[in-house]
Amino acid sequence: MTAPKRDRPWLIRTYSGHSSARASNELYRANLAKGQTGLSVAFDLPTQTGYDADHPLARGEVGKVGVPIAHIDDMSQLFDQIPLAKMNSNLTINATAAWLLALYAATAERQGADPAALQGTTQNDIVKEYLSRGTYVFPPEASLRLITDMVTYTVDAIPKWNPVNICSYHLQEAGATPVQEIAYAMANAVGVLDAVRARDDVPEDALPRIFGRISFFLNAGIRFVEEVCKCRAMTALWDDLGRDRYGIEDPQMRRFRYGVQVNSLGLTEAQPENNVIRIVLESLGVTLSKNARTRSLQLPAWNEALGLPRPWDQQWSLRIQQILAYETDLLEHEDIFEGSKVIEARTRSLQEEALAEMQKVLDMGGVVAAIDNAYMKQRLVESHTARLRAIESGDLKVVGVNAFTETEPSPLTAAGSDSILVVDEGAEREQIERLDAFRSKRNDADVKGAITNLRDVLKNGGNVMPPSIRAAHAGVTTGEWADTLRDLFGEYRAPTGVTASGRAATSATTQAVRARVDAVSEKLGRRLKLLVGKPGLDGHSNGAEQIAVAARDVGMEVVYDGIRLTPEEIAASARDEGVHVIGLSLLSGSHGVLVLDVLKRLADLGLGDIPVVVGGIIPEADASELREAGVQRVYTPKDFDLTRIMGEIVDLVSDAD
Amino acid sequence: MPTDAAPASRGSSGGSSALAARLLAGDRAAVPEALNLVDDTRAPQREQARDLLDTLQRNRESLRGHRVGITGAPGAGKSTLLDALVRNLRPRGRSVGILAIDPSSQRTGGALLGDRFRVRSGANDDGVYLRSMAARDRLGGIADATAASVEILGAVFDYVFVETVGVGQSESEISHGVDTLVFVAQPGAGDSLQFMKAGILELPDVFVVNKADIGAVAERTASELSSGLGLSTPRADGWEAPVLLVSARDGAGVDALVDAVDAHAQHGLESGAREAGRRAGRAHAVCAALAQRYGAYGLERVGGRDALEVRVREAEEESVASLVHRLGQFIEGALTGR
Numbered sequence A: 001m002t003a004p005k006r007d008r009p010w011l012i013r014t015y016s017g018h019s020s021a022r023a024s025n026e027l028y029r030a031n032l033a034k035g036q037t038g039l040s041v042a043f044d045l046p047t048q049t050g051y052d053a054d055h056p057l058a059r060g061e062v063g064k065v066g067v068p069i070a071h072i073d074d075m076s077q078l079f080d081q082i083p084l085a086k087m088n089s090n091l092t093i094n095a096t097a098a099w100l101l102a103l104y105a106a107t108a109e110r111q112g113a114d115p116a117a118l119q120g121t122t123q124n125d126i127v128k129e130y131l132s133r134g135t136y137v138f139p140p141e142a143s144l145r146l147i148t149d150m151v152t153y154t155v156d157a158i159p160k161w162n163p164v165n166i167c168s169y170h171l172q173e174a175g176a177t178p179v180q181e182i183a184y185a186m187a188n189a190v191g192v193l194d195a196v197r198a199r200d201d202v203p204e205d206a207l208p209r210i211f212g213r214i215s216f217f218l219n220a221g222i223r224f225v226e227e228v229c230k231c232r233a234m235t236a237l238w239d240d241l242g243r244d245r246y247g248i249e250d251p252q253m254r255r256f257r258y259g260v261q262v263n264s265l266g267l268t269e270a271q272p273e274n275n276v277i278r279i280v281l282e283s284l285g286v287t288l289s290k291n292a293r294t295r296s297l298q299l300p301a302w303n304e305a306l307g308l309p310r311p312w313d314q315q316w317s318l319r320i321q322q323i324l325a326y327e328t329d330l331l332e333h334e335d336i337f338e339g340s341k342v343i344e345a346r347t348r349s350l351q352e353e354a355l356a357e358m359q360k361v362l363d364m365g366g367v368v369a370a371i372d373n374a375y376m377k378q379r380l381v382e383s384h385t386a387r388l389r390a391i392e393s394g395d396l397k398v399v400g401v402n403a404f405t406e407t408e409p410s411p412l413t414a415a416g417s418d419s420i421l422v423v424d425e426g427a428e429r430e431q432i433e434r435l436d437a438f439r440s441k442r443n444d445a446d447v448k449g450a451i452t453n454l455r456d457v458l459k460n461g462g463n464v465m466p467p468s469i470r471a472a473h474a475g476v477t478t479g480e481w482a483d484t485l486r487d488l489f490g491e492y493r494a495p496t497g498v499t500a501s502g503r504a505a506t507s508a509t510t511q512a513v514r515a516r517v518d519a520v521s522e523k524l525g526r527r528l529k530l531l532v533g534k535p536g537l538d539g540h541s542n543g544a545e546q547i548a549v550a551a552r553d554v555g556m557e558v559v560y561d562g563i564r565l566t567p568e569e570i571a572a573s574a575r576d577e578g579v580h581v582i583g584l585s586l587l588s589g590s591h592g593v594l595v596l597d598v599l600k601r602l603a604d605l606g607l608g609d610i611p612v613v614v615g616g617i618i619p620e621a622d623a624s625e626l627r628e629a630g631v632q633r634v635y636t637p638k639d640f641d642l643t644r645i646m647g648e649i650v651d652l653v654s655d656a657d
Numbered sequence B: 001m002p003t004d005a006a007p008a009s010r011g012s013s014g015g016s017s018a019l020a021a022r023l024l025a026g027d028r029a030a031v032p033e034a035l036n037l038v039d040d041t042r043a044p045q046r047e048q049a050r051d052l053l054d055t056l057q058r059n060r061e062s063l064r065g066h067r068v069g070i071t072g073a074p075g076a077g078k079s080t081l082l083d084a085l086v087r088n089l090r091p092r093g094r095s096v097g098i099l100a101i102d103p104s105s106q107r108t109g110g111a112l113l114g115d116r117f118r119v120r121s122g123a124n125d126d127g128v129y130l131r132s133m134a135a136r137d138r139l140g141g142i143a144d145a146t147a148a149s150v151e152i153l154g155a156v157f158d159y160v161f162v163e164t165v166g167v168g169q170s171e172s173e174i175s176h177g178v179d180t181l182v183f184v185a186q187p188g189a190g191d192s193l194q195f196m197k198a199g200i201l202e203l204p205d206v207f208v209v210n211k212a213d214i215g216a217v218a219e220r221t222a223s224e225l226s227s228g229l230g231l232s233t234p235r236a237d238g239w240e241a242p243v244l245l246v247s248a249r250d251g252a253g254v255d256a257l258v259d260a261v262d263a264h265a266q267h268g269l270e271s272g273a274r275e276a277g278r279r280a281g282r283a284h285a286v287c288a289a290l291a292q293r294y295g296a297y298g299l300e301r302v303g304g305r306d307a308l309e310v311r312v313r314e315a316e317e318e319s320v321a322s323l324v325h326r327l328g329q330f331i332e333g334a335l336t337g338r
């Protein structure tokens, strides 16, 4: 029997990185040996936000959720024995993307690779950072300039590189509906392309090539039939946009190219083994339709809602992809949906609704305006509120969470905290030591010269890439590069999307809680006032936003200022605002250091008796430590009933009074 | 510490007179507790609050802070402008207290107080204090405790800014509580026209057309406003309200705004308008509170608005809160025939 002809599979990747360049390099090589065909680098939060490991804001975050990369030696170490000329690397890096690409290019040079051979992607989409992901640094205009710098630079110098990956992935993770996902991603691409086109250093004939290098990063949720339609709708919209708005004639250049990570927001802490089934189904949504199939796929792991995955957990997900690609007959067929009226109809309706929503954004001045006036962010927060209310009411079923909750004890989690990856506490110290050693051996005059050159070029409107590559060779660090830009461009805070007032939920239970808020407020003499705080570099804002919305809607006064505050700022806000209770939300794993710091600062201000509750990804062992330190309650994703949480907060305040 | 009253609030370290003394000494650490106290609706706390405010009133010479209202439509850029003002004033060593009044949800009583987010420059700086409050109960977007909070901040900070939402009605409400009223207009004709139609062009002391960075539209709005002002009759106090083009975002025009506020403050001090304004504001606040509680009929019991105003003027050493309390009891007595 002759084997049927098969299409080439998508790039098979795993999003990973932790502790140090050396540890991550070992992990990458092990993954490649297991049949992974591309790399996807997760950077730690200090690297993503432009701080070196010894910066005060980096405390507790170094090497936690990704690899720390401070300089060219780190980058070289990360790709040790991995020939960059042959690798396809996805770098999840945004505000500091130009810098990390510079380090990557400089490392390739060291390896003797031809820049023209380099393949890969810098995520580099700041719009979705403001809307969801939270590792932005600079104001929108400056960010857009850096993005277009990279687009115009790579199109000639590193022509196989995808300089920007427009992300709708993170919008779905922040609650977006499919229509919002499509509309805001397309509006975002228009923002980037219009800005590129407006530059005078872009020749007219470069536009088709530039358009052809814009790629996307999509999500795939559990409603996988609709997801098939979403991908088809985006493929069609992109084609239209290329032809009609940008006059791209070559259909090849209008091909919608995208990578995917499947949905994680719906992966549960309860009965976590079920997540594997969810991941498989979600993968179908972006692989079934040949004409709208993903170019690369990375999958989360079964223990997504518990903490970081171990190598074995990631291997399990890698095997899902390999079974799908190599065992099933998926890749043997032409597009299996061609001619399906049902798929066509849903595709068309998504396309139309998305087009209308996109037009709304363009009419208000485009994505930059719709970020600053919070229009898009508010829509996302509203969608997420609707989703959580549906879960709470049972209208949206989540198996193991609000339905079919009876379960045998799971052997997977029997080992407790051993079922996740715990980053060695020594990683931060070791990274600082390496940084010190690196700094002491470099040529200070070269470093100074490179930084001055970087500043001068940027000031004069030049392209960020050449001076950054020079700085990479000279030994400049991530923190120094970012400080130079912060100095020039300033910093930005994106709106929170939580509106001043909202629509109260009307269930009997919420009304009961609202009545108790009234009663307790009367007893307190003032309306119950809650401070929702997000200490540290963690950008996961969903939980904080939804807690703020829930508290507002049961009648509390809520102070919520968005992400990335220092413990000092949070304690000072609590004092100046005269709040009755403080809620901290932390998902990136640095709760140990940061919560204790907030508690200490509150005590120093004489506010030690204000009750503090904490929520997020907090393993049970850590939760009991926090409770011992004085935290009143600890909530995790399994506590999906926001009304119940609100009731408990009211009780706490009532008891504390 | 008096034993007959419940502690003022969390962390209270003394009675209200100790608290007042600390405020008058410019102690920032006393501010949160004082603001909590005047916002408190419980009877013992209200009594303490009256004591505190009476003490401040007796020492009114020491309430040095210049009180500035910042008003305008939602989204006009008031909070962003406050941030720009903080950045402008702090390097000159001037301290700033801010009350940011947010509209609250009528239906639930809840509110997301989001103004801190735009006013970030004061973080980690003891020379800046921001308190957000929800607008409750009263019309006009002004929280019950606003006036008292302004007094407290004025004891400690060089400038007190009060951010309120509104075009129309609420300007007149806030104008009674501040020394200088700044109106922030959005570029675009609608806003300024609506404002002129509302017929309260004479209230603001300074007009700001914000978002000057967007160019021609802002300039057009500014000239519309200027010509609108040119048509109105000159003010009795002789002050001519300037129209300023400002960009809260990039800081352009903020120097001129500070200068205009300072000039109005100076004008107020020299002409006695500030003193007169504060007196009139007290009378207005007392009348408004009593009218709201007891209606026109109630006011008649104490001889009507004019007589009331005279009483307030005579009771120079008494706070608004005490006056409302005392006169309120009197009205209640009259109404129940006692």
Ligand code: B12
Pocket (backbone or CB within 6 Å): A042, A043, A044, A045, A065, A066, A092, A131, A132, A133, A134, A135, A169, A170, A173, A174, A264, A265, A266, A267, A268, A303, A304, A305, A306, A307, A308, A309, A532, A537, A538, A539, A540, A541, A542, A543, A544, A546, A547, A582, A583, A584, A585, A586, A587, A588, A589, A590, A613, A614, A615, A616, A617, A635, A636, A637, A638, A639, A640, A641, A642, A645
């Ligand atoms: C959605 C999501 C994202 C979104 C965030 C969008 C946003 N604006 O919030 C996106 C895609 C942007 C994202 C990015 C990243 N993520 Co993420 N993300 C998640 C995910 C899938 C869900 C989190 C969530 O929003 N849940 C929904 C909300 C409503 O639930 P919640 O926050 O848990 O809140 C509930 C309770 O915890 C509690 N609660 C939470 N806060 C508070 C506060 C108070 C006061 C109270 C009372 C209660 C409370 O109440 C809520 C109601 O149930 C989790 C895994 C998971 N399934 O939980 C990973 C996860 C949190 N992410 C993770 C990581 C590593 C990242 C990245 C850092 C990766 C990287 N290296 O770049 C990035 C960068 C983010 C950043 N800037 O910090 C890790 C963290 C690992 C760890 N702790 O050790 C997780 C656990 C995934 C994993 N297993 O690896 N992520």
Ligand SMILES: Nc1nc2c(ncn2[C@@H]2O[C@H](COP(=O)(O)OP(=O)(O)O)[C@@H](O)[C@H]2O)c(=O)[nH]1
Pocket (backbone or CB within 6 Å): A372, A373, A374, B072, B073, B074, B075, B076, B077, B078, B079, B080, B081, B118, B210, B211, B212, B213, B214, B246, B247, B248, B249, B250
């Ligand atoms: N272009 C521009 N936008 C501004 C300026 N000032 C504020 N904004 C924007 O206007 C919106 C509303 O600002 P905000 O200060 O919250 O307004 P407020 O509701 O009046 O307090 C935000 O999107 C601001 O970024 C400015 O000077 N120029």
Ligand SMILES: [Mg+2]
Pocket (backbone or CB within 6 Å): B078, B079, B080, B115, B163
């Ligand atoms: Mg405001």
